[in-house]
Amino acid sequence: MGRPIINEAYWLRAISCLAVAVTHCVNTTLGNYEESIPQLEEYFLIVIRFIAFFGTPTFIFISELLLAHSYPNKLPQDFFIKRVKFLLIPFIFIGLVFAILVSNSLKDILYEWLINLFLGGYHGYFILIIFQFYILHAALHKYMVKWPAKKVLLIAFFINAIYLSIFNFTEPIAGKVGEYFWLRGYWVPFLGWLFYFVLGFYCGRHFKLLKAHIEQQKYMMYILPFLFISVICILTRSHILDVVSSKRVDMLFYTVSVIFFIILVTMNRVKVPKFIYIISKYSFNIYLLHKILLYFLKPIGYLNPVIYFIFSFIYSVLGAVIIAKALGYFSFSKFLIGKTIPIPKEDGVQKS
Template structure:
């Protein structure tokens, strides 16, 4: 199959990557200014973090959208081997390195490394989710092709809502295992992301129709993110939902609205800006590296929390790109920080074609 690209995929990947970095930059800021930030600054940072939580589920959506576009009937030979080499091995490498970075002894580092790799206990857990959906894509694509999209999406949405609601609205049993599962263990199983997978599949298979529908309803589509984030704010302020992560049940609507809004806006832009191409190219590297930089960032007393957030955010994203570029010259670096993605010239971009 010849390599083809769609502009909107670069936008979604870049914006989702920046959103993930935003959530972690806010976490770093709130941790470093825990006792010095005023209430307004703290609430604004928390709002920014909630607005950026769509990043990780958007990656799940995009991964399946591209699979459905590129491999509608079968995956090529070597599909899993390539992804093990350049996704799973970097996940393991970074998981081990980050474990020892945050630990104070070899024993603690080994224990953390086990949790990171086998339980998805660090920010790289997304890779474990993606691999589950690679397997599901192979197993389910022949069924998804024949099922009604409305029925399949409705069932997937219901499963996703029920799964997240169980962990969002119930308390764990009084033991360490249950507490870990309720804290973050439930993040890894595919049931918590199944709607994004099915949505990505049908959007990938029917991308032209999707764009037509978004164009016809553009004003409504652009309003949806504001309405869905307003719902999240209400649920937070009323303390109906206490979960602080992208695994909130209300994030299903917000993420879908953000994805559709991004496509609706960017499908009218003929050329992908250089900045978006760069972020898209280094997105996986940024994803793996930026937390190392944020973890090492000290408090800067002369900056207020909001300026500090902007500063560490720019250092984390920019530093990740620079470090990835430097390390790319080192042999086998792709097994540590992953590969840079292919970014085509403008002449190679074909509107509405799969990548």
């Protein structure tokens, strides 16, 4: 489209991808060492998990940031067709894989598969959210470019915050449906992520202006992530808000602060390191595959839990990249585990 590449997006995507893997590796470690983990190591891993919870919401932001930046006027005609083929079909396939892994009969497989596809039963629920925002972008783009950004951002923030607060601070409606929806079903509707979408839209359209504002407030940008994660830890320890997920209302503040922090520390780098390009390239594959690898990872009794966590992280991320690279030789693999993301041939040339 002739628009300059946002190099910072490679950093955001790679770091967010690794953050998602970190949260699941912590969960695996805590689950495998549930009976024997020392308290100090347990607290350390729990804090690491909270620090990494920005990963999934940042993906929402990145998706809309790049959409608004790359297509400032309208979406291409084949936009939805491509995303159905390379996002939705892999989501359906990996949902089936997880259903098979946790089931003992054909009936159970079908039940779990339907839960995965429509109720966010596995970590790929992110794709369902993204598609809702693709539809919202197509429907609201021509209006959002005219509406005052500050007002839209404020309204979106309050809608998002109120929605999350309902599920953070109230008891589930009686019954299995209510319990499931309060547990994880509320993750899927777009209202729980609306602010990240709106923020991504306006940041994508005005990225140079965003960077100028971040530069002006750089000292605050260095402080805010540490301030907000401290608040999250205090609220959790005091049991004021003890939800353990990225769907906490206070994550709205923390995630945005981390996004701006990453942009700040990367926006003056001329070159993107090869490692960041590689993780960014395989980020969707890592997102889909790493938890399958973790499913087969058993406890290793003689390893300290923190060392086990580090091992599980390297094993799941590296394993996912190796699988994606190996399957990449087959043209059909993009329909199973998604496409890799293109990276520029030269660094820094098209930086916005």
